[in-house]
Amino acid sequence: MKTYKSYLFDLDGTVYHGNEPIVSAIHFINKLANSHIPYGFVTNNSTRSPKQVAKRLNGMGILAEPWQIMTSSVATASYLQANMPHSSLYIIGEEGLFEALAAFAQTEDKPDAVVIGLDRAITHEKLSKAARFVANGADLIATNPDAMITTESGLVVGNGALVAAVAYATKTEPIVIGKPGAAIVEAAIKQLKLDPRHTVFVGDNYDTDLLAGIHAGIDTIHVQTGITTDLSAYKIQPTYSIPSLDDWPI
Known part of the structure; x- marks a missing residue:
């Protein structure tokens, strides 16, 4: 070893x-x-911030600080900073993703990229907007490709399934970060x-x-x-x- x-x-x-x-x-x-x-x-997990993840680990008796946590949201922000630093975004996701991407402009008027993270309040309208933007030339970026995730209530649809809907509708291959x-x-x-x-x-x-x-x-x-x-x-x-x-x- x-x-x-x-x-x-x-x-x-x-x-x-x-x-x-x-x-x-x-x-x-x-x-x-x-x-x-x-x-x-x-x-x-794109829904939680590093601070929230560290707090959860601390509660389990694990020594962890937010800077030690890499979420798919933070990794997505790193990718965008390196490859599309001045891009405007349309974002589907929850608190962790919006916090990670706070430095980027958000718009519903011809965004440069559509970023999709898990959104447990997803709607047909949100997916339709995302598909329209991608069909009009925006890049499609997925924080992660998880098809299903485990919860205390059992398996539920993951972010990969949301991304797949937009990818299928637009015949576009997403950029996958996680x-x-x-x-x-x-x-x-x-x-x-x-x-x-x-x-x-x-x-x-x-x-x-x-x-x-x-x-x-x-x-x-x-x-x-x-x-x-x-x-x-x-x-x-x-x-x-x-x-x-x-x-x-x-």
Whole structure:
């Protein structure tokens, strides 16, 4: 097992299950903090701000600050700053996305880009506006491609399904920022000033977390505490697979 100088963690299935913390992860992350080993968190959730995510982690006994959190909303803002710094936007989403994109002009008059994050108050009118803008030449940007997400009430439609409606209506391929793409991991590495050669991504879901790390070109640790338990069907394997973080030495 390789010794790493920094760690990035997925959240749901890796650090907690809903409102229930995963004890092995809590202990491991706090060991990192006590050993002064840098770490951060990467989440496709676009609805919460880094401050809100950090507060939730703190409530579970995890040492975390907002600057250690990379949400898909913050990663989207980073992408826009790097590639479309003066663009005007039409935004579908919730508080976390609007906060992350506060520096950009918002308009309903020929926006340069339509940005879609999860909106649990989505309407036909919002989707129709988005589709009209994209059909008229606006870029279509998705904070993340999640088809469905897990809630305490069960599975619900994720942001990927909202984006798919606009993409299908306009025959347009969206720019996707969140996992399994590399952009969100690269944004986290840049924000935390980590060395990718000595950083490892820890996640439970092969199709999002582990692929994001693989696409970003960094090592990955699969923890068998969440969605993916059997890796035998996958051609590209993570660097390591362990039952839980109790099985990984610092």
